[in-house]
Amino acid sequence: MPELLFPLDSSKPFTDQRVIGHNRYHPDIPPAVRVRPGSTFRMHCREWFDGAIKNDDSAEDIRDAPMSKVHALSGPVGVEGAEPGDLLIVDVLDVGPLPQEDSGPLAGQGWGYTGIFAKSNGGSFLVDRFPDAYKAVWDFHGEVATSRHVPGVSFTGITHPGLMATAxxxxxxxxxxxxxxxxxxxxxxxxPPLALPPEPRDAVLGSLSGSEFDRVAAEAARTAPPRENGGNQDIKNLTRGTRVFYPVFVSGANFSVGDLHFSQGDGEITFCGGIEMSGYIDLHLDLIKGGMExxxxxxxxxxxxxxxxxxxxxxxAFSGISVTEDGQQRYLDSQLAYQRACLNAIDYLTRFGYSPEQAYLLLGAAPIEGRFSSVVDIPNACATVYLPTAIFDFDVRPAKSGPVRIDPGIGAPRAAGT
Incomplete structure (x- = not known):
């Protein structure tokens, strides 16, 4: 096992760890650890809400999720010799949940969750159809995920970090x-709001304190969107074996990682759409001097x-075009086309016994493929959603005999009052 540079005690909150990470971006957040180019090491990562979401049959924790706390990031990692204009080479050697059978403070959970976020607290890709908070808890069996909240499916996780970034x-x-x-x-x-401005409340800024903490907290950017530094891109294909080239903007690069997912469909369409988890990631870092130019x-x-x-x-596969549900034509709106493809897939799955919310949670968690299939044929863009048929315990294909109705189980928990 590589050297563990960023350990986390799962029984303690993020701010009580021996090495403190961060949940904002700012050039003045000091490195938590330092490495040389060519180093290989392991980091532990907290689930993005720092343990606020529970393994239960209520979605009230999703409804009330503390958005001001995200993301709980491990780092920054300062890289010796890195300067603005370089490219930071990041190799993902391994990533996964901490083994559940481990004992002690670093024990793994053995489960993760997917959430549809309420319109009043972040929303989702399909927020107009799904304005309330729902949740699905997934159990891990080796590389396979199943859920009591979405029965009849099991799939191999495409485990990856949702967020990696330089400062x-x-x-x-x-x-x-x-x-x-x-x-x-x-x-x-x-x-939901159009963007998230700096928010000093619940800011975690590594080792900063006092007046310097207050200054940085007032200026620091939230970690929710992807930006030029990488960030919360939620690319499901950044699995083990991935190599990423990140632009370096500050001395030391100050690289961070977090938001680990056991699995995810393209687009992370429920907002908390991957299967969120705590876990570990093994990395190798190196530099290309002057690589940006x-x-x-x-x-x-x-x-x-x-x-x-x-x-x-x-x-x-399900297709969608850039026409709203009430029949309004839009010009080459690829995002709308992808929304319509997702909604078509959801409507289809309800014919087998799933609730719309169960189908939506499934599309967020399972390794679906999303594609912009045509973006030139005016006025309609065409997007498609590819759903793997092998993840189902029954035949999900259309047939003359009609759809097989399944027992939807206890269903996806909904939070009251959203």
């Missing part, structure tokens, strides 16, 4: 805050996906 420069941070603030100002009372990588990370995804070969 922004002062100028980049200012640009983020300015452009996102301008967007918020166009509709400041919108639910050499390869023209200045705006966003470039990556080579891992070669070990689940090997599903048969799919049932």
């Amino acid at each position: 922004p420069s002062p100028d980049m941070l200012a640009r983020w805050n300015r452009r996102e603030g301008d967007l918020i100002a166009t509709d400041p009372d919108r639910l 050499t390869y023209g990588v200045g705006g966003n990370a470039v990556f080579m996906p891992g070669k070990t995804p689940p090997q599903y070969s048969e799919w049932l």
Whole structure:
């Protein structure tokens, strides 16, 4: 096992750990640990809400999830010799949940969860159809996930970090805050909000304290969206074997990782759409000096996906076009087309006995493939959702005999009052 550089005690909150991570971006958050180029090491990662979500049959914890606390990130990792303009090479050697059978403070949970977030607390990709909070808890059996809340399915996880990032420069941070603030100002009372401004409440900033903590907390960017530094991209294919090239914007790069997922469908469409978990990740870091200029990588990370995804070969695919549910035509709106493809898949699965919420949670957690299939044929973009048929315990394909009705079990827990 590689050297463990960032240990976490699962029985303690994020702020009570021996090494404190962070949940905001700012160039002045100091490194928690330092490594040399060419180093290999292991990091533990907390579930993104720092243990606020429970293994139970209520979705009240999803409804009341403390958005100001996310994401609980391990790091920053300072890399000796890294300077602005370099590319940081990040190899994902291994990633997974901590084994449940381990005893002591580092014991694994053996489970994770998927949540549909309420419109009043973050919302989701399909928030107009699903404005309330729901939850599914998934049990891990080796590499396979099952859920008492979504019966009749089991699938191999495509385990990956939802978030990896370098730190922004002062100028980049200012640009983020300015452009996102301008967007918020166009509709400041919108639910869900258009963006998340700096929020000092619940900020975790590593070893900073006193007046310096207060200054940084007032300026630091939230970690919810992906940006030029990588961040919360939620790319399900960043599995073991992945190599990512991140732009470096500050001395030391200050790399961080977190938001581990046992599995996820393309788009993480329920907002908390992957199977969120605590776990470990083994990394190898190196540098390409001056790589941003050499390869023209200045705006966003470039990556080579891992070669070990689940090997599903048969799919049932659903398409959608850029026309709203009430029949309004939109011009080449690929996002709307993907929403309609997802809704078509959900409506189809309800014919087999699932509730719409169970079907939605399944699409967020299972390794579905999402594609923009046509973006040039005016006025309709076409998007598609590929659902692997092998994950079902029954035949989900259309047949002359009609759909097989399954027992939906206890269903997906819904939170009252959302």
